[in-house]
Amino acid sequence: MADLNPDSFTQTSTTSWLSRIGSSLVGTLIGIILLPCGIALLSWNEGRAVTAAAGLKRGLGSIVEISTASVNPQNNTKLVYLSGTVTGATPATDPWSGLSEAGLVRLQRRVEMYQWLERESETKSNNVGGSQTTQKTYTYVLDWSESLHNSAQFKIPAGHQNPTMPLKSQAFEANASKIGAFTLDKSLIQDLNNFEPVQTLTKAPAGYVAQGNMFYKGTNPDQPALGDMRVTYSAIASQTYSIAAQQNGDTLTSYHDTKNDYKIALIEPGVVSAQQLFADQASTEKLITWACRLGGFVMLVIGFSLIMGPLAMLVAFLPFLEGLVGFGTFFVALGLAIPITLITIAVAWIASRPVIGGGILLVAVAATWLMRSLAVKKKSAAATP
Numbered sequence: 001m002a003d004l005n006p007d008s009f010t011q012t013s014t015t016s017w018l019s020r021i022g023s024s025l026v027g028t029l030i031g032i033i034l035l036p037c038g039i040a041l042l043s044w045n046e047g048r049a050v051t052a053a054a055g056l057k058r059g060l061g062s063i064v065e066i067s068t069a070s071v072n073p074q075n076n077t078k079l080v081y082l083s084g085t086v087t088g089a090t091p092a093t094d095p096w097s098g099l100s101e102a103g104l105v106r107l108q109r110r111v112e113m114y115q116w117l118e119r120e121s122e123t124k125s126n127n128v129g130g131s132q133t134t135q136k137t138y139t140y141v142l143d144w145s146e147s148l149h150n151s152a153q154f155k156i157p158a159g160h161q162n163p164t165m166p167l168k169s170q171a172f173e174a175n176a177s178k179i180g181a182f183t184l185d186k187s188l189i190q191d192l193n194n195f196e197p198v199q200t201l202t203k204a205p206a207g208y209v210a211q212g213n214m215f216y217k218g219t220n221p222d223q224p225a226l227g228d229m230r231v232t233y234s235a236i237a238s239q240t241y242s243i244a245a246q247q248n249g250d251t252l253t254s255y256h257d258t259k260n261d262y263k264i265a266l267i268e269p270g271v272v273s274a275q276q277l278f279a280d281q282a283s284t285e286k287l288i289t290w291a292c293r294l295g296g297f298v299m300l301v302i303g304f305s306l307i308m309g310p311l312a313m314l315v316a317f318l319p320f321l322e323g324l325v326g327f328g329t330f331f332v333a334l335g336l337a338i339p340i341t342l343i344t345i346a347v348a349w350i351a352s353r354p355v356i357g358g359g360i361l362l363v364a365v366a367a368t369w370l371m372r373s374l375a376v377k378k379k380s381a382a383a384t385p
Contacts, residue, residue, distance in 0.1 A: 012134070027306040058259065116226070130316040241269055
């Protein structure tokens with residue numbers, strides 16, 4: 001059914017108990033697939049973390065500090081450290097607008113169009129007898145967006161058609177960026193992200209007008225209309241950077257550790273010591289490691305929950321029982337996922353760092369014992385009249 005508001009549409013549907021049981025069985029198959037995927041992610045991630053830690057340690061121990069003034073052939077293929085002014089020999093330029101600046105290292109163009117956006121919200125309610133009612137509401141609003149929203153795929157495309165987007169966001173790099181006598185490989189330049197907004201724009205392309213820090217296509221930026229465009233820029237100007245990379249002739253590129261092929265290509269703005277560059281990279285690696293650990297753990301929890309999903313469906317004819325069983329299966333899934341995650345991490349570390357791996361394994365065993373003890377006590381309390 002539709003609301004009186006033409007820019008809002010609500011759809012209500014009901015799923016029968018048998019259909020929900022069928023969906024839960026499909027979920028069980030998905031859960032069975034998720035479990036080995038989660039374990040594989042955890043195993044790969046720990047191997048990656050070990051590789052990163054060892055590679056960074058060896059790299060810092062072998063790095064050679066050099067001058068930017070000249071190229072010393074004796075340092076060829078070595079991991080080197082240097083700091084100095086990075087400048088674009090042929091500055092970054094946006095060919096669409098011609099915007100550029102002497103020495104500009106990177107330039108980022110952000111393009112937004114005022115267009116229809118579809119926002120979806122959903123509510124579900126369980127009914128006596130096991131069926132489930134789902135209510136989806138689609139709301140249409142005009143707003144700025146950097147990507148084109150395909151109005152043909154909207155639930156209600158009529159009256160919400162978006163025009164084509166003639167220009168896209170894009171990043172531009174200098175054709176050659178140099179630090180003293182050395183040229184930086186493009187992969188190093190693409191790691192730079194300390195952009196600063198371009199505050200003033202003057203010469204606008206055809207069809208656009210300059211409005212302070214943006215080029216605008218439309219009648220009034222304070223009252224945008226469907227299809228209006230705005231373009232803003234951010235840039236990385238010539239400035240001082242500190243770099244740890246491999247010297248290949250007069251080019252600085254990614255260094256690959258000889259023992260485990262770990263890649264080192266570090267660059268930060270300002271004068272930063274080699275020790276700090278490696279410490280910062282180690283912190284980044286730790287963040288990646290913990291993000292992947294969380295991802296693997298969540299996959300295990302979801303996998304076990306989906307496998308036990310049919311249990312909740314068996315009592316879904318009474319909504320409160322479905323909620324209780326669903327709550328219980330979630331905690332069972334949690335109790336299974338925690339020790340499996342810890343054991344997987346421990347096994348991966350035992351080979352390279354036995355103390356760390358052994359400690360994690362002890363924590364996993366203790367967690368398993370604690371959860372089992374709590375389950376036994378809860379079962380005994382429930383059996384006591």
